Amino acid sequence: VERVRRGDRDAYGELVQRYMRPAYSIAWRILENRADAEDLVQEAFLVALERIDSFEAGRPFGPWFYRILWNRGLNARESRSVRETEEIPDAAADPGPGPEELTERRRRRDRLREAMSELTERQRDVVRLHELEGFSSLEIGEMMGLSDGTVRWHLHRAREALRGALAGDGGEDDDGSDAGREHG
């Protein structure tokens, strides 16, 4: 980072190489579009370079950078210029199970999708980053500017709703029904 501050292109290149892929993963989770995610990563690196003097030496670069990425991503998501989300082929198309089991699986996934859509945006983001990208609640907190406790609370509520959906609880008549309320 010190070298980047002095304008060292190679050092900046090293940072880009190291953080480009995880950054893209996060950007994808926010925007769900390949081109938008690439634009976001590109923009976040540039913003990070412009703000590199405010980076506190001795601290890890990742969380600081991901926070920039996250905030820019949220802005992009809110803006109208964001391209449509891409339709990703369902990874569930694995052959093997019989038609009955397949039908049941589809039902479960539909319920899960619905439960996900009923979560607040923040809960969805927390779940995606934790369950799918493998970030800890602390890391998510740093990225999103939330306390660890708040992140864990969102995670807890979201899981409750999603597990309910998987189990076929419906989610309307139980504790999961208010999981979609916004907090923090």
Add this chain to the structure above:
Amino acid sequence: MADRGDDAVPPGTGEESGPELREELARIEPGAPMESVDWQGLYGRILEDAEPALSRRRGGSRAGRRGWVRPLARWARPGIPAAAAAALALAVWTWTGVPGGAGAGPAGSASAPSAGGFGASPGGPGAAPAGVPGDDGLMAMAAGTEDGLVLLWAALAEE
């Protein structure tokens, strides 16, 4: 519902996740299509974007250096001869004005500066009695030194 802290979370629920839930989520929300990204292209674009900012930073550090080099260079032309003259004058003064050194050894025979100024001054170091000069001798030495410096400066200025 108000925002809550750690105590609102049942213990142990923060970091645990069921494999089933994770698997199902992964199926309905697949990860980024990493293989379809042109990483070299993206890397190149990021670095290309950054080039003006990096170049400004490089230029900035050079400008920072120029910031103190330029005034120094401006002052160097008159400053170096002046510093040399001052050093020479100090050396001469030390050589001829050290108590006990005025009459003996090279100080005593330092006729060049003496001829230039010190010697011309009445009661200068040459006129002082050998050994420790008295108050009068010191005053004369000081006066002689001043004369010597003035002459030295005049000579340098002429040059």
